[in-house]
Amino acid sequence: MISLAARDVLHAWGKFVFTGMGLGLLIGVTLTMAGVYRGMVDDAKVLLNNSGADLWVVQQKTLGPYAEPSSVHDDLYRSILAMPGVADAASVTYLTMQVRQGERDVRAMVVGIVPDGPGVPGYLVAGRQITRSHYEAVADIATGFKLGQLIRIRRHDYTVVGLTRRMVSSGGDPMVFIPLRDAQEAQFLKDNDAIISERNRTAANPAFNRPGVLEAVIDSQSSNPFVNAVLVQIKPGFTAEEVAEPIRRWKRLQVYTRAQMEEILVAKLIATSSKQIGMFLVILAIVSAAIVAFIIYTLTMGKIREIAVLKLIGTRNRTIAAMIMQQAVGLGLIGFVVGKISATIWAPMFPKYVLLEPGDALRGFIAIVFICILASLLAIRAALKVDPAEAIGG
Amino acid sequence: MEDGTKQAEGILIEGMRKRYGEGDTAVDALKEVNMRVMPGEVVGLIGPSGSGKSTLLKCLGAVIEPTAGRMTLGREVIYDNGWQIRDLRALRRDKIGFVFQAPYLIPFLDVTDNVALLPMLAGHPNAESRKRAVELLEALDVAHRAAAMPSQLSGGEQQRVAIARALVNRPPVILADEPTAPLDSQRALAVIRILNRMARQYQTAIIVVTHDEKIIPTFRRIYHIRDGRTHEEAGEGREFE
Numbered sequence: 001m002i003s004l005a006a007r008d009v010l011h012a013w014g015k016f017v018f019t020g021m022g023l024g025l026l027i028g029v030t031l032t033m034a035g036v037y038r039g040m041v042d043d044a045k046v047l048l049n050n051s052g053a054d055l056w057v058v059q060q061k062t063l064g065p066y067a068e069p070s071s072v073h074d075d076l077y078r079s080i081l082a083m084p085g086v087a088d089a090a091s092v093t094y095l096t097m098q099v100r101q102g103e104r105d106v107r108a109m110v111v112g113i114v115p116d117g118p119g120v121p122g123y124l125v126a127g128r129q130i131t132r133s134h135y136e137a138v139a140d141i142a143t144g145f146k147l148g149q150l151i152r153i154r155r156h157d158y159t160v161v162g163l164t165r166r167m168v169s170s171g172g173d174p175m176v177f178i179p180l181r182d183a184q185e186a187q188f189l190k191d192n193d194a195i196i197s198e199r200n201r202t203a204a205n206p207a208f209n210r211p212g213v214l215e216a217v218i219d220s221q222s223s224n225p226f227v228n229a230v231l232v233q234i235k236p237g238f239t240a241e242e243v244a245e246p247i248r249r250w251k252r253l254q255v256y257t258r259a260q261m262e263e264i265l266v267a268k269l270i271a272t273s274s275k276q277i278g279m280f281l282v283i284l285a286i287v288s289a290a291i292v293a294f295i296i297y298t299l300t301m302g303k304i305r306e307i308a309v310l311k312l313i314g315t316r317n318r319t320i321a322a323m324i325m326q327q328a329v330g331l332g333l334i335g336f337v338v339g340k341i342s343a344t345i346w347a348p349m350f351p352k353y354v355l356l357e358p359g360d361a362l363r364g365f366i367a368i369v370f371i372c373i374l375a376s377l378l379a380i381r382a383a384l385k386v387d388p389a390e391a392i393g394g
Numbered sequence: 395m396e397d398g399t400k401q402a403e404g405i406l407i408e409g410m411r412k413r414y415g416e417g418d419t420a421v422d423a424l425k426e427v428n429m430r431v432m433p434g435e436v437v438g439l440i441g442p443s444g445s446g447k448s449t450l451l452k453c454l455g456a457v458i459e460p461t462a463g464r465m466t467l468g469r470e471v472i473y474d475n476g477w478q479i480r481d482l483r484a485l486r487r488d489k490i491g492f493v494f495q496a497p498y499l500i501p502f503l504d505v506t507d508n509v510a511l512l513p514m515l516a517g518h519p520n521a522e523s524r525k526r527a528v529e530l531l532e533a534l535d536v537a538h539r540a541a542a543m544p545s546q547l548s549g550g551e552q553q554r555v556a557i558a559r560a561l562v563n564r565p566p567v568i569l570a571d572e573p574t575a576p577l578d579s580q581r582a583l584a585v586i587r588i589l590n591r592m593a594r595q596y597q598t599a600i601i602v603v604t605h606d607e608k609i610i611p612t613f614r615r616i617y618h619i620r621d622g623r624t625h626e627e628a629g630e631g632r633e634f635e
């Protein structure tokens with residue numbers, strides 16, 4: 001027996017290929033949507049990996065520092081260093097803002113780090129780490145900054161001394177690392193007028209009008225003693241939970257392990273986006289099904305006479321149903337190939353990282369085959385209703 | 395059964411009736427049809443519009459069920475006030491060939507496979523089926539177009555391919571519905587000539603429904619059908635070769 005489906009497809013290949021390409025672009029979009037989601041998850045994991053931290057110590061009852069604002073005192077790291085199992089600890093700040101380079105503004109997440117402490121970017125693609133405690137920066141390559149360039153963050157200029165890669169915030173903004181002191185200043189910096197009026201107000205307060213007190217108060221007001229979190233590295237031989245638990249208990253702080261942080265990023269922060277993308281996937285699946293159903297139905301209706309003849313000369317219903325279903329699946333296959341190729345071509349052009357996972361492609365493939373089979377049912381029903389007597393006519 | 399064993403070959407129809415619908419709206423399309431077509435014989439079936447020709451072909455072709463009567467094919471009683479055979483599809487595939495007014499070839503199969511499809515459907519291997527197809531195409535003078543697609547053939551060639559398809563499973567009966575309607579008189583006569591030759595060669599009983607004045611004189615025997623009743627009469631049986 002020959003394959004009626006294949007013969008029909010070969011005969012009308014133009015129609016098939018064009019429909020398949022249209023479907024393919026749709027499938028490409030679908031795969032890309034999945035890739036956007038995977039990219040977000042992967043970015044989150046890379047962010048955690050490259051943070052160099054085993055534990056995140058943040059303000060009590062917050063999901064900080066990535067998913068919620070958190071504020072802890074900047075001398076906290078000292079007492080944490082003294083806790084059992086802690087190898088290293090350093091304060092860190094995160095602030096999303098515009099960074100100016102020449103005429104260009106880049107939206108970036110400015111990360112304040114302690115040089116040599118946890119939180120230093122894991123590896124550089126060019127240049128060196130920050131060594132001085134002021135006005136040096138390491139930027140993610142996605143910012144477009146070059147080594148040696150001057151970038152402006154708030155009121156100060158920083159020299160780009162190193163470039164790193166795949167360091168983006170959960171919102172997709174590339175990171176710019178600067179020394180912690182500078183970052184603290186940038187984060188809480190008031191403009192000059194505000195500082196002067198604040199000073200005047202403090203000076204006018206009789207409670208501070210004693211020698212030495214006024215100076216100390218003003219000093220405390222114009223510096224910023226807060227950071228967003230403390231990153232902790234643990235000693236070998238300790239589990240994350242072993243180290244985290246005493247900090248939680250004694251310091252009345254929230255401590256997250258690597259696994260918990262991942263859970264927060266993926267389940268809380270990316271959850272809305274993933275629902276959004278899930279919705280897209282559902283719509284795209286329905287649209288693809290509608291297209292396949294419509295095309296296969298139209299092609300089948302165009303063959304009603306032939307189907308009547310086939311039935312009259314003794315073709316089994318099963319053979320006719322298989323012919324239609326194979327064509328639908330064939331359409332899906334063309335679509336999948338076109339979709340996979342186009343997604344692979346355009347994925348790198350997206351501003352955010354798009355991760356095309358083979359597993360998603362496989363799941364997509366199964367879904368497409370399933371959708372095509374479902375979509376062919378309408379046409380099959382119509383074909384099976386054709387009366388072989390129609391071939392004889394009136 | 396006695397009749398069937400005495401007349402061991404060809405097709406025999408006795409007292410066939412067909413009523414469409416029920417009650418007030420019922421139409422008695424066939425009231426009394428009696429026919430016998432012997433192997434190797436080509437008979438004409440003619441009658442005015444609405445007389446029941448198509449209805450009769452559909453009954454003979456086992457695509458609609460008669461209301462009453464008896465039909466014998468070869469030694470086998472096909473219908474006796476009810477189908478005597480379970481698999482009507484296999485009956486159509488193996489015992490009855492169809493030729494239509496339009497050739498209704500499958501547009502996406504080449505000429506050979508259009509013909510070979512039937513033995514393939516009956517479970518014969520592709521190679522053997524194609525061999526049989528090519529043999530018939532040769533007999534019908536279209537073997538040189540064996541690799542062409544139906545749309546690339548002339549009307550007469552298409553009709554010959556359709557005849558090859560009707561013959562390929564060696565059915566004892568071929569039902570032809572206006573097979574010459576779209577052809578000019580020369581081609582029409584050529585088709586009739588082929589049908590006669592094939593009928594003799596393969597011992598097939600062929601029933602040709604037609605309005606076509608050009609070919610009516612060629613039949614030796616004609617069944618007139620009028621208002622659902624058949625009347626047999628001798629034809630001119632004019633020599634045309």
Ligand SMILES: Nc1ncnc2c1ncn2[C@@H]1O[C@H](COP(=O)(O)OP(=O)(O)OP(=O)(O)O)[C@@H](O)[C@H]1O
Nearest residue numbers: 394414415421423442443444445446447448449450
């Ligand atoms: N499916 C049907 N339901 C009800 N009545 C039908 C049906 N098919 C045919 N008829 C009626 O049966 C009668 C015979 O119809 P049939 O189609 O067999 O005629 P015909 O001889 O083939 O005519 P023509 O030469 O015009 O094709 C007509 O009166 C027709 O209206």
Ligand SMILES: [Mg+2]
Nearest residue numbers: 393394447448
């Ligand atoms: Mg008719």
